[in-house]
Amino acid sequence: MLYLLDLIGCAVFAVSGALAAGHAGLDLLGVMTIATITAIGGGTVRDLLMNRHPVFWMCDPRYLYLTCITGLLTVLYVRYFPSPAAALLVPDALGLALFAICGAQLAEQAGHPRIIVVLMGMLTGTAGGVVRDVLSNQVPLILRKDIYASAAIAGIVLYLLLRALRVSTLWAGAAGFVAIAALRLLAVAYGWQLPVFRLA
Amino acid sequence: MLYLLDLIGCAVFAVSGALAAGHAGLDLLGVMTIATITAIGGGTVRDLLMNRHPVFWMCDPRYLYLTCITGLLTVLYVRYFPSPAAALLVPDALGLALFAICGAQLAEQAGHPRIIVVLMGMLTGTAGGVVRDVLSNQVPLILRKDIYASAAIAGIVLYLLLRALRVSTLWAGAAGFVAIAALRLLAVAYGWQLPVFRLA
Amino acid sequence: MLYLLDLIGCAVFAVSGALAAGHAGLDLLGVMTIATITAIGGGTVRDLLMNRHPVFWMCDPRYLYLTCITGLLTVLYVRYFPSPAAALLVPDALGLALFAICGAQLAEQAGHPRIIVVLMGMLTGTAGGVVRDVLSNQVPLILRKDIYASAAIAGIVLYLLLRALRVSTLWAGAAGFVAIAALRLLAVAYGWQLPVFRLA
Numbered sequence: 111m112l113y114l115l116d117l118i119g120c121a122v123f124a125v126s127g128a129l130a131a132g133h134a135g136l137d138l139l140g141v142m143t144i145a146t147i148t149a150i151g152g153g154t155v156r157d158l159l160m161n162r163h164p165v166f167w168m169c170d171p172r173y174l175y176l177t178c179i180t181g182l183l184t185v186l187y188v189r190y191f192p193s194p195a196a197a198l199l200v201p202d203a204l205g206l207a208l209f210a211i212c213g214a215q216l217a218e219q220a221g222h223p224r225i226i227v228v229l230m231g232m233l234t235g236t237a238g239g240v241v242r243d244v245l246s247n248q249v250p251l252i253l254r255k256d257i258y259a260s261a262a263i264a265g266i267v268l269y270l271l272l273r274a275l276r277v278s279t280l281w282a283g284a285a286g287f288v289a290i291a292a293l294r295l296l297a298v299a300y301g302w303q304l305p306v307f308r309l310a
Numbered sequence: 311m312l313y314l315l316d317l318i319g320c321a322v323f324a325v326s327g328a329l330a331a332g333h334a335g336l337d338l339l340g341v342m343t344i345a346t347i348t349a350i351g352g353g354t355v356r357d358l359l360m361n362r363h364p365v366f367w368m369c370d371p372r373y374l375y376l377t378c379i380t381g382l383l384t385v386l387y388v389r390y391f392p393s394p395a396a397a398l399l400v401p402d403a404l405g406l407a408l409f410a411i412c413g414a415q416l417a418e419q420a421g422h423p424r425i426i427v428v429l430m431g432m433l434t435g436t437a438g439g440v441v442r443d444v445l446s447n448q449v450p451l452i453l454r455k456d457i458y459a460s461a462a463i464a465g466i467v468l469y470l471l472l473r474a475l476r477v478s479t480l481w482a483g484a485a486g487f488v489a490i491a492a493l494r495l496l497a498v499a500y501g502w503q504l505p506v507f508r509l510a
Numbered sequence: 511m512l513y514l515l516d517l518i519g520c521a522v523f524a525v526s527g528a529l530a531a532g533h534a535g536l537d538l539l540g541v542m543t544i545a546t547i548t549a550i551g552g553g554t555v556r557d558l559l560m561n562r563h564p565v566f567w568m569c570d571p572r573y574l575y576l577t578c579i580t581g582l583l584t585v586l587y588v589r590y591f592p593s594p595a596a597a598l599l600v601p602d603a604l605g606l607a608l609f610a611i612c613g614a615q616l617a618e619q620a621g622h623p624r625i626i627v628v629l630m631g632m633l634t635g636t637a638g639g640v641v642r643d644v645l646s647n648q649v650p651l652i653l654r655k656d657i658y659a660s661a662a663i664a665g666i667v668l669y670l671l672l673r674a675l676r677v678s679t680l681w682a683g684a685a686g687f688v689a690i691a692a693l694r695l696l697a698v699a700y701g702w703q704l705p706v707f708r709l710a
Contacts, residue, residue: 260539307537
């Protein structure tokens, strides 16, 4: 069940990567590459920092097949239908919530301090998108505006609070998951943003 | 013999890095840095992902001396002679072919699934150039056009096919090497490109 | 004592990261992220390459608290006072010198060849700033001009020379530290630059 959700999260992130590649005018292999990096980049950075080997997609090649094929299907789809970017907002929010809670739980199991748990969860959910933007030569979107990484942080903090109150991993995780997805979708719906810091 | 080829591959990639640094207007230390990263970046990413330690250039300092000196010699050369970019296409194709096959063989020996073997070979051959382009603030060239990473993939797939037919590592490697170099050079000569995916 | 210096170095680098984030117009979370990456990025790259686990800030969460809070205080400060960029040059030079010598000593203790010691020291002092610039979508400053990485290299070479003459780690380290800070500050004061390599 969790594994299936994980694959769905990867597929959604792969679509968002493929669309970004389309805006940058890449070739088909570039599309597959950016789709893959967006989908598995966050978990890869987490595994390298936490010294978890083999990195999660190395022992299970299905991740790579999935992201490459999803990237190609996105190219085909966009040729005949309007871009699915708006329709993707809901699955993207679910993917973010899932990856963030999974990453946080892995760091918690490894016995890391709480701020590391928060950071690892946030990284797992967002680092793939950051690499996608760096490769497309843009200031990463999530650093610029939008409640995105902040939704992940808020949900993980809620998860840790519930865990400190002895709520089980499962229920605390579910609560954190819902909080992240809800925050993210409300932020999109109402245009919430964090204050911006701008130097002349 | 292989070691010598490896050093030659590094030197060629270092020249291409130094030329990119010249186009970005970097200082001499920046030239050495970009030359080095271009030459050893692919192998470093591969070693980190595969948890191979020490990273290959850490136990053999000759790699770093070679890339730094090559970078400086490139600066000197370009002051008096026309840029060697065109003359570099052949050694660059050989370097790509060599690095890709070596990386693939390392992943194969470590017992990874085939798609990981393809990915590691492609990464070893191309990641250095990607980092070079990111540091020069450009959308990485190989994601944008040109049969480059795709030549590496095609050659590694041929290598794996031959291996599945019980051809020895040596001969399968040689065939893959020739295929990559030939594809790359034919692609340059005839202007072959992969289809581009462009969203408005 | 060294630990205190290390924290001060991190704080100074965090301020420089927060100012860069302000110029790129990021939100508050982006400010904390860039401040943190600038402060701990160099040491993280060093630890990953040298296979030192856990990465230094993973076992001591004070680093992350420090960099996040410093980033936020910078935002507050700049709202009421002129930007402290010029006032930061001295602590920044001290931070660079400290990080470079610490990184070099770690690589020396691990028994690496000398060119690796130089590279690890330089990376520890400068890689955070490079990632900061890549994320703000700029060609990294230290590759473009300024005696910065070169000051680090010169100081580490002095350190290694003294060590070869059997000077103790403490005194050789102190000499290297002073050399880096002095070179960096003199370079700023007199506008010294390395020759630039520019291709048409």
